[in-house]
Amino acid sequence: MSRLSRFSLVALLVLALCVLLWWVGPRGEADGPAPEAVAAHYADMAHAVYGDSLAAARTLRERVRAFLDEPGPESLHAAREAWRAARVPYMQSEVFRFGNPPVDAWEGQVNAWPLDEGLIDYVAPDYVHEQGNPAARANLIASREIQVGGEAVDVSSLTPELLARLNEIGGSEANVATGYHAIEFLLWGQDLNGTGPGAGERPYTDYVAEAGVCTDGKREAPVAHCRRRAAYLRAAMDLLVRDLEYMTGQWAPAEGDNYRAEFLALPAEEALRRILFGMGSLALGELAGERMRVALIANSTEDEHDCFSDNTHASHYYNFVGIRNVYRGHYRGIEGNELTGPAIAGLLRARSAEAAASVDGAMTDAGERLRAIYEAGREGERFDQMIAPGNQAGNRRIRAAIDALVGVAEATQRAAQALGLGELRPETAGHPF
Amino acid sequence: MRAPFRIAAAVLAASLAACGQSGDTDAGGDPARPGGETTVFRADREAYSLPAANIPVAERDRFFVGNAFFKQPWVIAPASTAARDGLGPLYNTNTCQGCHIKDGRGHAPRGPEDDALSMLVRLSVPATEADAEMVGKFGAVPHPVYGGQLQDRGIPGVPAEGRVEVRYDTRTVTLADGTGVELREPRLRIAGPGYGEPGDDLMTSARVAPPMIGLGLLGLIPEADIRAAADPGDADGDGISGRANTVWDFAADRAALGRFGWKAGQPTVRQQAAAAFVGDIGLTSQRFPTANCTAAQTACAEAPNGGEPEVSAEIMDEVVFYSRHLAVPARRDMDDPRVREGRRLFMASGCGGCHTPRHTTGHDPDAPYLSGQTIYPYTDLLLHDMGEGLADHRPEFEAGGREWRTPPLWGVGLAKTVSPEAGFLHDGRARDLLEAVLWHGGEAAAARDEVKDMSENEREALMAFLRSL
Numbered sequence: 001m002s003r004l005s006r007f008s009l010v011a012l013l014v015l016a017l018c019v020l021l022w023w024v025g026p027r028g029e030a031d032g033p034a035p036e037a038v039a040a041h042y043a044d045m046a047h048a049v050y051g052d053s054l055a056a057a058r059t060l061r062e063r064v065r066a067f068l069d070e071p072g073p074e075s076l077h078a079a080r081e082a083w084r085a086a087r088v089p090y091m092q093s094e095v096f097r098f099g100n101p102p103v104d105a106w107e108g109q110v111n112a113w114p115l116d117e118g119l120i121d122y123v124a125p126d127y128v129h130e131q132g133n134p135a136a137r138a139n140l141i142a143s144r145e146i147q148v149g150g151e152a153v154d155v156s157s158l159t160p161e162l163l164a165r166l167n168e169i170g171g172s173e174a175n176v177a178t179g180y181h182a183i184e185f186l187l188w189g190q191d192l193n194g195t196g197p198g199a200g201e202r203p204y205t206d207y208v209a210e211a212g213v214c215t216d217g218k219r220e221a222p223v224a225h226c227r228r229r230a231a232y233l234r235a236a237m238d239l240l241v242r243d244l245e246y247m248t249g250q251w252a253p254a255e256g257d258n259y260r261a262e263f264l265a266l267p268a269e270e271a272l273r274r275i276l277f278g279m280g281s282l283a284l285g286e287l288a289g290e291r292m293r294v295a296l297i298a299n300s301t302e303d304e305h306d307c308f309s310d311n312t313h314a315s316h317y318y319n320f321v322g323i324r325n326v327y328r329g330h331y332r333g334i335e336g337n338e339l340t341g342p343a344i345a346g347l348l349r350a351r352s353a354e355a356a357a358s359v360d361g362a363m364t365d366a367g368e369r370l371r372a373i374y375e376a377g378r379e380g381e382r383f384d385q386m387i388a389p390g391n392q393a394g395n396r397r398i399r400a401a402i403d404a405l406v407g408v409a410e411a412t413q414r415a416a417q418a419l420g421l422g423e424l425r426p427e428t429a430g431h432p433f
Numbered sequence: 434m435r436a437p438f439r440i441a442a443a444v445l446a447a448s449l450a451a452c453g454q455s456g457d458t459d460a461g462g463d464p465a466r467p468g469g470e471t472t473v474f475r476a477d478r479e480a481y482s483l484p485a486a487n488i489p490v491a492e493r494d495r496f497f498v499g500n501a502f503f504k505q506p507w508v509i510a511p512a513s514t515a516a517r518d519g520l521g522p523l524y525n526t527n528t529c530q531g532c533h534i535k536d537g538r539g540h541a542p543r544g545p546e547d548d549a550l551s552m553l554v555r556l557s558v559p560a561t562e563a564d565a566e567m568v569g570k571f572g573a574v575p576h577p578v579y580g581g582q583l584q585d586r587g588i589p590g591v592p593a594e595g596r597v598e599v600r601y602d603t604r605t606v607t608l609a610d611g612t613g614v615e616l617r618e619p620r621l622r623i624a625g626p627g628y629g630e631p632g633d634d635l636m637t638s639a640r641v642a643p644p645m646i647g648l649g650l651l652g653l654i655p656e657a658d659i660r661a662a663a664d665p666g667d668a669d670g671d672g673i674s675g676r677a678n679t680v681w682d683f684a685a686d687r688a689a690l691g692r693f694g695w696k697a698g699q700p701t702v703r704q705q706a707a708a709a710f711v712g713d714i715g716l717t718s719q720r721f722p723t724a725n726c727t728a729a730q731t732a733c734a735e736a737p738n739g740g741e742p743e744v745s746a747e748i749m750d751e752v753v754f755y756s757r758h759l760a761v762p763a764r765r766d767m768d769d770p771r772v773r774e775g776r777r778l779f780m781a782s783g784c785g786g787c788h789t790p791r792h793t794t795g796h797d798p799d800a801p802y803l804s805g806q807t808i809y810p811y812t813d814l815l816l817h818d819m820g821e822g823l824a825d826h827r828p829e830f831e832a833g834g835r836e837w838r839t840p841p842l843w844g845v846g847l848a849k850t851v852s853p854e855a856g857f858l859h860d861g862r863a864r865d866l867l868e869a870v871l872w873h874g875g876e877a878a879a880a881r882d883e884v885k886d887m888s889e890n891e892r893e894a895l896m897a898f899l900r901s902l
Binding site for chain 2: 129173285289388406
């Protein structure tokens, strides 16, 4: 509650400041906002977006607990809907990941993907996994001890700490035991429909710890499996909430010793570079490249981002919305609250109308293209159907979004040039140990 | 304790400055950034997995697309993922990353029961005069039944070629200061050969997957610079010869300098990648359009394929781009006096005779970010006689059974951070860097003996230097 009220206070203050700046008149506008103000608003937005991600994750945890207390079709549905809702702010947060090294280093435990889900639970017989991954079939739900690289790991007690330690165990990135996608798998199970309609169909009975009722999907299972699955889900939820608390704190004002303070102490030029690098990196390398083009080239649901829940259309859309938020300095929170302030757009408009127009155009275009994917998904044609080899319209829709995101990345680079920042490179390139 | 170190450091700095080309303070390059402008600053388990730092943000998608095809599993054909099917019929594993663990090294099996997944075994039979053309193009004469590499897995219906079983003989080397170091020597056996006894003339060579960092930079070291350092007859009498391997470049359709692989058997990253796709994962490409089935392996030849070729030109281009642009991590702790002392000892002991610190890359219009970089890979990319202890007795092109290409040392200090099980030397027998040094023989015997004679402090300094790479 105090977080919310503090948030509204900050939002109100920023709003007041904006109105003030607006009234100050044309001179202020011609110069654009001060780079320091852009950096500060960016940090405020990061705080708001992570704060919303945290709030939505807490809601998800409540729904998950309610489901585990009384497993049933409705409570499972409610938990799944809460997961989808939690993705909305989180996907908008990813634009803060790439430009800011501590966020990128933290992210793995929260949103790592793709995963060899056989590490966690039962899988279908035709499950494909990395053969070099010694834990790809470890099945934590059904095991008390697993063997990885000659080492026996006691997994009898599924604590958040243990799950965190199991990430990338045995050197394989596909071992993801924590975060949104592990939780997604525990709520939905594998999507066995390939590029056809339908998501994962895990039955609620996977969580009913009663002899004769407990299942592993379609099979009857020992009660211990249902107990351990519930324990796993609780632990993964606790860890996710804890991680988001940490990252929200990293962007909180007046906490002093956090990343926000470090970020705001940077030379303004470096702060702007991180902001733009994050936008361009998410647009091109991550979203257009790894999350869309790979899935399209391979026609492969294994490369689909939210592959268990078939929520990919929404995740991709909100990834883009995050980029646009940062550019325009405007964020609409999960409660409908608006956060507005000085941003790259205003800075750019004052320096180069041409560069600003080019980024504006690229954002509008990409917005339409990503929206088309989102709408098609909402109407029932999910991302995994769009990438099917024969689906020309779906393929075209994704191709168009990729092209538009390339445009965003290129425009971002032009914006950096116009702002005198030169080539956009990662912060680490100039950072000695 | 401090003052003598300071004095030593000052003396060192002066002597290094006098070293010129190989010094820490030379102009034209920055030893703290071994990959030049491509260098990245990360020292955790992601240290080998980052794109060259100087690729602009608007051009990075190729790296990440290539990365996805490097790490996601290939599947058996036919499959709905038409672009990523075609695994096998005979193969070693289904991903690149499975062997190049976190883009780093593979490791040897711990013992006879352990899976040899990130290690493979090359096969051949002795060449005769009549085999000259075959050797000129493929480096060796493949076994008539088993081919040029043992594939220890097959898709359903296609028998695997056998299982690699490794046992170790151990012995202890005693250093001058009395410290004992246990070395393990692998003994290889092919258990359960799937296509009959391979016969007595089979030659084998075990190879663990090498790290992927800086490959594009190594590819751009000018050929003339590499050849200039070769001294096949040891004309300068320093005990180190150094020979260039001459291999076949299929794209150019001519003989070319070998640069990549444990015996420098491949001329380019592209050809190396295509060879690994077909040899290790069983995937055909434009470069190598035929599946790795021998005439005797009929089930293999008759199995469905995943397209012709299985790795499309588009995917190959992105994987090659990825493989060329994996960045080298920056040095750490360079101002530590022990590290500086270690570097002096490294050069003074003669290690730098083959592990050449510095090179400058040439220009490639297709790889502007790799061009014109002053780099510190610590290799001459030449073949050296490493003695009987390391010999595989299996020639590859012009490399003899005792010869190995100097492996680059950049990033080696992070090898175990990236993959705790990482092994060193061609068959992964060395479990740490000191063991690797002690295995050196042949042309490197003198340098190795210098290390054996070191005091504990000196040895620790040398190791501290290697860890800083």
